[in-house]
Amino acid sequence: MGRYSCCVKQKLRKGLWSPEEDEKLCNYITKFGVGSWSSVPKLAGLQRCGKSCRLRWINYLRPDLKRGMFSHDEEDRIISLHQVLGNRWAQIAAQLPGRTDNEIKNFWNSSLKKKLIKQGIDPNTHKPLSENQVKDEENCTNNTSMLQIPSAGLMDQPFHLTNSRSFNSEVNGQLAEASKDEFVSKQVFDLLFIHEFQANVNPNPNPSGYNSEILAQYQQNMRPNDHRQSEFDGNPTYGFCSETSITKLEHGQITETDFASSSTSRMSSSNSSNVCRYQNTAEIQMTRMLENSDELSWEVENKIGSLFQYPYISIKNEELKSSPRQEREFYGHSSGDFMNNPLSSLTEELNGATLDVFQQI
């Protein structure tokens, strides 16, 4: 049985918004703020559903929205963030003040994807494409969101996120789809790489997969923070996990460190103490990983590089506004770039370290 949209059900207006409707919505929200979206249309005198009003406000009418083309900086950040987050547009948008998830999603699908393919990079995996793949990618627009997570444990069994609700495990070149329940639940994926990474460097690896105790704790303790808290605050968010708690392994126990509430997630201005505090937090994370690791692949290293790059890029943005050349040199994924990172000592430490992780899931 199909579902009817709320607009159809209530015989409400659909389609493009007229300037008059925009004005009504703007006036209402400016006056009364956003309360319950479902009551907004009625109170604002609009023949629309609340959902439609919400979308119109968020994607178009919000005063803090940036307009116009994406800058080169934004482009780079989207690509880098997508490499880590996949199609989690809302989380990507949270790192780009003034941009909406919809806008970024459209920009990705219409422009960035093609750009990467032209550069010989698979937009899904962010890995180099073979010649045949380049042709295939150019010829067919495969909409499947296949995020290969190139993290350590997935070296032998790469994972593909086919969509946000299921994922595949590739074993010996064969894709075997499994429901999220057969694995560890979507939440674990939502913990993002660092969580995944840490879950797998637990000191008591279970050869059959994730340590069930740790996983249970993950599922119990960890969930992405409500993004609503940061969506409209107007402050740029910094730090990789601004909307996601991050965990530490302490004596086999998982404790929660809320990035959003730490100094790392938000900076009102450039401030060196923020750098230090971030670094401290990162070091806690990384040290714990190192304590439980022996070796890291280049993939893992790159991943970590990407992971810790964002906050620093943000800081650099503030610091290097007057020096576009330096700024430009910093972006990207080369090791040289990362060497300039205050966190570079961490990556140096990772070289030659061993990681006994991600045997399988």
Added chain:
DNA sequence: AAACATCGCAACCGCTCCAAC
């Protein structure tokens, strides 16, 4: 100039999550 193809963006749809009851 007209017809057709392609592109980009705004908006919609269907789903999940979660809080309230």
Added chain:
DNA sequence: CGTTGGAGCGGTTGCGATGTT
């Protein structure tokens, strides 16, 4: 503990603008 409704997310669609033949 099940149900309900609101909010939000990601995928998809529709349509106007632009380019090409």
